[in-house]
Amino acid sequence: MKAIYLLGRFLVGGFFLYNGFNHFQQRKELAQYAAAKGVEQPDAAVLGSGALMAASGLSLMLGIKPALGALGAVTFLAAVSPQMHDFWNVNDVGQRQNEMIHFSKNMALAAAVLAFIGAEMERD
Numbered sequence: 001m002k003a004i005y006l007l008g009r010f011l012v013g014g015f016f017l018y019n020g021f022n023h024f025q026q027r028k029e030l031a032q033y034a035a036a037k038g039v040e041q042p043d044a045a046v047l048g049s050g051a052l053m054a055a056s057g058l059s060l061m062l063g064i065k066p067a068l069g070a071l072g073a074v075t076f077l078a079a080v081s082p083q084m085h086d087f088w089n090v091n092d093v094g095q096r097q098n099e100m101i102h103f104s105k106n107m108a109l110a111a112a113v114l115a116f117i118g119a120e121m122e123r124d
Contacts, residue, residue, distance in 0.1 A: 081102075
C-alpha cells in the first residue's frame with residue numbers, strides 16, 4: 001500500500017513540477033493569456049504560480065513536507081481555476097467545453113492533493 005501511495009504522490013508531484021517549469025518556459029504566452037483573463041500583473045502571476053507549482057511538485061515527489069506541498073498545489077488550483085477556466089462565462093461552445101475540461105481536471109487534481117494532505121495527517 002505504501003508503494004502505491006508513493007507512486008501516486010510522485011506522479012501528481014511530477015505533474016505540478018512539469019507545469020511549474022512550463023510557466024517559466026512559456027512565460028510570455030501564459031502572461032498574455034492571463035492578461036486576457038483579467039489577471040492583474042500577469043507576468044508576476046505567471047512567475048509566482050510557476051514557482052508555487054514547482055515547489056509543490058518537488059515537495060510531493062521528494063517527500064519533503066508533502067502535506068505542505070499538497071497544500072501549495074491545492075491553493076494554486078483553488079486560486080486560479082475560477083478565473084482562468086471560467087467556462088460559465090464563455091459563449092463559444094468549443095471554447096466553453098475546453099474551459100470546462102480544464103476546470104474539471106483542476107478540481108480532480110485538487111481532490112487528489114487533498115487526499116494526500118489527509119493521508120499525511122493520519123500518519124502523524
